Amino acid sequence: MTRPSPIRVVLADDERMVRTALRAILAAEPDLEVVGEAATGAEAVSVVRECRPDVVLMDVRMPEIDGIRATEQILAGLDAPPRIVVVTTFENDSYVYDALRVGAAGFLLKRADADALVGAVRLVARSDTLLFPAAVRTLAAEHARACPAPPQWVARLTGRESEVLRHMAAGLTNAEIARRMEVGPATVKTHVASVLAKTGARDRTQAVIAAYEAGFLRDR
Amino acid sequence: MTRPSPIRVVLADDERMVRTALRAILAAEPDLEVVGEAATGAEAVSVVRECRPDVVLMDVRMPEIDGIRATEQILAGLDAPPRIVVVTTFENDSYVYDALRVGAAGFLLKRADADALVGAVRLVARSDTLLFPAAVRTLAAEHARACPAPPQWVARLTGRESEVLRHMAAGLTNAEIARRMEVGPATVKTHVASVLAKTGARDRTQAVIAAYEAGFLRDR
DNA sequence: CCGGCTCTCCCCCGCGCGGCGGAGGCGGAT
DNA sequence: ATCCGCCTCCGCCGCGCGGGGGAGAGCCGG
Numbered sequence: 001m002t003r004p005s006p007i008r009v010v011l012a013d014d015e016r017m018v019r020t021a022l023r024a025i026l027a028a029e030p031d032l033e034v035v036g037e038a039a040t041g042a043e044a045v046s047v048v049r050e051c052r053p054d055v056v057l058m059d060v061r062m063p064e065i066d067g068i069r070a071t072e073q074i075l076a077g078l079d080a081p082p083r084i085v086v087v088t089t090f091e092n093d094s095y096v097y098d099a100l101r102v103g104a105a106g107f108l109l110k111r112a113d114a115d116a117l118v119g120a121v122r123l124v125a126r127s128d129t130l131l132f133p134a135a136v137r138t139l140a141a142e143h144a145r146a147c148p149a150p151p152q153w154v155a156r157l158t159g160r161e162s163e164v165l166r167h168m169a170a171g172l173t174n175a176e177i178a179r180r181m182e183v184g185p186a187t188v189k190t191h192v193a194s195v196l197a198k199t200g201a202r203d204r205t206q207a208v209i210a211a212y213e214a215g216f217l218r219d220r
Numbered sequence: 221m222t223r224p225s226p227i228r229v230v231l232a233d234d235e236r237m238v239r240t241a242l243r244a245i246l247a248a249e250p251d252l253e254v255v256g257e258a259a260t261g262a263e264a265v266s267v268v269r270e271c272r273p274d275v276v277l278m279d280v281r282m283p284e285i286d287g288i289r290a291t292e293q294i295l296a297g298l299d300a301p302p303r304i305v306v307v308t309t310f311e312n313d314s315y316v317y318d319a320l321r322v323g324a325a326g327f328l329l330k331r332a333d334a335d336a337l338v339g340a341v342r343l344v345a346r347s348d349t350l351l352f353p354a355a356v357r358t359l360a361a362e363h364a365r366a367c368p369a370p371p372q373w374v375a376r377l378t379g380r381e382s383e384v385l386r387h388m389a390a391g392l393t394n395a396e397i398a399r400r401m402e403v404g405p406a407t408v409k410t411h412v413a414s415v416l417a418k419t420g421a422r423d424r425t426q427a428v429i430a431a432y433e434a435g436f437l438r439d440r
Numbered sequence: 441c442c443g444g445c446t447c448t449c450c451c452c453c454g455c456g457c458g459g460c461g462g463a464g465g466c467g468g469a470t
Numbered sequence: 471a472t473c474c475g476c477c478t479c480c481g482c483c484g485c486g487c488g489g490g491g492g493a494g495a496g497c498c499g500g
Contacts, residue, residue: 119343126335158446171426173486186449193488203456203488205425206391212432378476393456406479413458423458423486
């Protein structure tokens with residue numbers, strides 16, 4: 001119908017065979033045109049800058065600069081950046097979250113069939129009103145925000161102090177903590193005092209709040 | 221190419237005009253066929269059970285049963301459930317998270333253009349390898365887990381008790397809470413006691429932990 | 441070798457906290 | 471009219487907690 005010019009696509013993947021396969025699939029569609037390839041993240045950034053594609057299929061694992069950073073740089077550096085579809089091998093890849101956070105238009109599994117591939121390219125080229133509105137990016141951003149750089153005091157806690165804080169955040173009393181850690185109650189009090197001092201908390205409740213706010217219990 | 225049978229679609233929206241508009245858009249595509257309509261969530265469930273569509277366009281806000289619950293029931297009750305695309309008006313709608321959690325194949329904004337709409341229907345009918353793999357549902361599930369169905373006690377808290385708990389979770393002492401709320405310290409103690417009883421907490425620290433775990437402070 | 445850090449433990453003291461029971465007012469539901 | 475839930479306060483009591491100061495043992499690095 002309305003296709004004065006084809007959708008311009010750039011492929012970024014460190015494996016030549018993958019690029020070839022993708023190019024073959026896309027070449028079969030008259031409305032799609034592969035205008036560039038890149039084997040590294042850095043190369044992807046420069047190729048995109050030259051070729052000005054509509055869509056980029058970006059692999060995550062690449063030498064020098066990974067696909068996430070490349071996506072970040074491309075989106076930050078251009079006035080009218082292309083839609084970037086991040087390509088992953090495993091769907092439980094943690095890169096997925098990063099991809100969303102840095103502004104990828106979508107992501108694609110390598111095992112996707114040809115139909116899904118071309119459908120995806122056409123869809124993201126047209127709009128992102130479907131399936132990936134800002135809300136999902138917000139979701140990803142929240143996920144990232146949930147575990148930010150731990151406030152300095154986390155690093156300053158000694159091993160025992162960390163243990164004690166963890167037990168405090170479990171709602172235990174000093175006596176209970178002492179039993180769990182097999183030390184005297186006085187020792188626990190000492191550690192608690194250190195934790196309060198280092199966290200700037202006035203009492204154990206504030207310390208627990210600090211622990212939660214700092215995502216201190218994230219790795220439990 | 222390979223279209224022996226058209227993609228069967230059911231529309232669920234309480235506004236007749238919206239259904240008419242969607243039907244008009246989809247009718248223009250030869251490979252899409254609207255096989256049923258529903259004006260409520262309950263109706264959607266039964267219509268889907270009869271019509272056995274490939275794709276359902278499900279509005280979130282509907283009488284009786286909302287689109288989320290309807291989606292849940294449809295996916296739970298059928299052996300080969302259809303792909304369900306949840307339709308929202310605003311992209312920051314909190315329903316988005318729920319939609320993902322209960323297993324929607326995707327979601328769509330009402331302001332999406334016709335191209336995006338039909339593209340979305342075709343895409344979800346074919347596969348969900350793009351844009352919505354399990355990882356994103358995991359993401360949504362995590363988000364939901366962060367603030368799950370508020371443990372019964374949240375609903376049982378009275379207005380004042382909720383206020384007090386919020387102040388407790390800010391690390392305030394009873395006296396400070398009393399000043400903030402402009403009541404006597406004894407009153408605060410009473411409320412604190414009620415909160416402890418209802419949350420099953422032994423002390424204020426455990427109560428604050430419960431508040432965090434329950435996502436009680438989410439709307440702050 | 442000595443200073444610094446961590447972990448361990450002790451004393452005393454003051455106080456905020458939580459548990460107990462009681463009381464009055466006020467509004468809605470029965 | 472009665473009851474019940476909520477909010478408001480009062481007293482008393484015991485205790486866990488936090489602050490202060492001190493002390494010995496092990497370990498590491500200057």
